[in-house]
Amino acid sequence: MHDESELNKQYQEKTPQSAKWHKRAKKLFPAEGATHFARVLRPHRPYIKKADGVKKWDLDGNEYIDYVLGHGALLLGHNHPDIVKAVQEQVSKGVLYGENHPLEVEWAELIQEMMPIAERMLFCACGNEANMMAVRLARVITGRKKILRLEKHYHGWADELASPAEPGVGQDNVVVIPQNDLEKLERELAKEEYALLLTEAGGAFLGGRTPIDPDYVRKIPALTQKYGTLWLLDEVVSGFRTAPGGWQSIIGVQPDLTTLGKCIGGGLNVGVLVGRADIFEPLNPGGNFSRQVMQGGTWNANPLTASAGIAAGKLLKTGEPQRKAAEAADLLRKEGNLILKQKGISGAFYGDSSIAFLYLGPVDYDLTDSLRSPVKDLAKLTSPEKATIYNRLLLHLLQRGVANLIGSIFILSNLHTDVHIHKTMQAFSDSLEGMLKEGSLKNNR
Ligand SMILES: Cc1ncc(COP(=O)(O)O)c(C=O)c1O
Structure with a gap:
């Protein structure tokens, strides 16, 4: 002893x-x-x-x-001075309008400029929420229920996102497979049952505590397209931490969807789901979907976080x-x-x-x-x-x-x-x- x-x-x-x-x-x-x-x-x-x-x-x-x-x-x-200044100025102008405002547009344009796949986006309160919305949208778009995930990859603590080993987690429709095993991935995708494949950029936990093989990731889009599954690359950690265009710009891939969070809020809470415009169509009240998806969220794109996000984004854009x-x-x-x-x-x-x-x-x-x-x-x-x-x-x-x-x-x-x-x-x-x-x-x- x-x-x-x-x-x-x-x-x-x-x-x-x-x-x-x-x-x-x-x-x-x-x-x-x-x-x-x-x-x-x-x-x-x-x-x-x-x-x-x-x-x-x-x-x-x-x-x-x-x-x-x-x-x-x-x-x-x-306390980066640009972020402190932006937040201080915004506090006296109001922290929560519950209305549309220019800062949300400016912030979104900045994100779009940095990450070209962001044709449309949804602001949420945190990364967990953004991933939950991706699950919902993927189910509506594909008409499938099942979600495919990689072992140890962290996406939040909601039912479909948490570790299947946790008690109380409802994951009837979730299958978890090891990362870096392309054959296994294809075998699962070929069942044509999956709405969404979720993977963490860089590897499992905080962008790579268990590193993922970039060549494996580069082969994902061809497989998901072939079998009709949407692919979400979770860049909540790596998004704009690794490069202005995220990890996807480093390894040269274009996922259907990506989630961002952490850095992009300049220290204030945020999650953003970004991706191809057609995937977001179910949120359009005038769209063709028989059942519309609704996004609530008191804190979505609140002006305080947006002010910090814009200040941070301007700095992160330089690389x-x-x-x-x-x-x-x-x-x-x-x-x-x-x-x-x-x-x-x-x-x-x-x-x-x-x-x-x-x-x-x-x-x-x-x-x-x-x-x-x-x-x-x-x-x-x-x-x-x-x-x-x-x-x-x-x-x-x-x-x-x-x-x-x-x-x-x-x-x-x-x-x-x-x-x-x-x-x-x-x-x-x-x-x-x-x-x-x-x-x-x-x-x-
Ligand atoms: C890769 C990844 N995705 C999603 C999340 C969840 O984000 P949030 O804590 O903002 O809900 C985290 C949090 O650490 C994360 O590391």
Whole structure:
């Protein structure tokens, strides 16, 4: 048995105010006091009172370099001056008109300019909602009920989108198959039963924790067209984080539908379903469909989010923030892999975008640089028994002023500089030492 109590004690001493609020939260929020599954941590994640740029501060004044960045929404960091200005100006002009307004048109035109498949679009409150609408439309258009999905790909928590393993999830019409298996995909599609194929851009979870083979994705459109299924490429994470045209512009594909969210709202909540005009025809009250699809949603294209979205879109359109964030992620991966090697710890940082993933465990490729996956068997990248070790790493990192997502995911922005990365990697190195010392991690020596 190793002694992990020392770090827990130090962390509690460093975050007494957070501990106090967490005690209150536990009486309110069922997931151990957290309001999102990725915010659960024992004893607790810090309670934040302020954020700016790439940093955030907790109630006890502790500073963190932030790699959560609003679950990936803040490619431009916290409080970008253009977004703050736009939102401040809009607040005094009204936050919710419940009417048509020019900002929604301007915002949509900006999105259309960046993503040519966006002939029509629907603004929703979040990515989950946008994917739900895609399911609905695909069923109306194709006259089919069934939905085809790829293992571990995340699209939200609604019935057709959630993991089939979750209790209470109604998925009578959902079939989940492994990614990268073209034969299996064709076998399913050939049944001509599926309304929609949903895939996450980049791979499963946050745009590629389990990377997908781009060549596999490039073959999807010919198959879905052949068998009459619509294809949705979910770019809620990758849309405008990877490039102004999204991941689809990088690998050169044109899905029927795409969902966007996160970055495109400049930090305010949004989801957008975009795609071919004919697929949206069921929403047209004068259209030919016997049953019209209705889109409700109090917050759809609200002027406040639209003002932030326009400000963010103008910056993202240049491609410069994406380039900088990807460069920062490359440096983090490179330094991280060197540290792992120096310490004789099996594992690797990987990923090919501005999100860096850490895998701890034996690798099949000797990495000093980034690669799409360090192991052949992709299931290893997310094996559940590793969660304890990543959580432990997270606590060590928090104690040393670094906040990331579930211990193993580092989401970067265009504001992360070499100095931030070096500091982070020093904290990572010290954390690994701490883990070796307490026995929660072993090296190969
Ligand atoms: C790929 C992907 N799709 C959809 C969603 C759901 O978006 P939202 O959280 O805005 O509902 C997420 C959320 O993380 C996501 O990562």
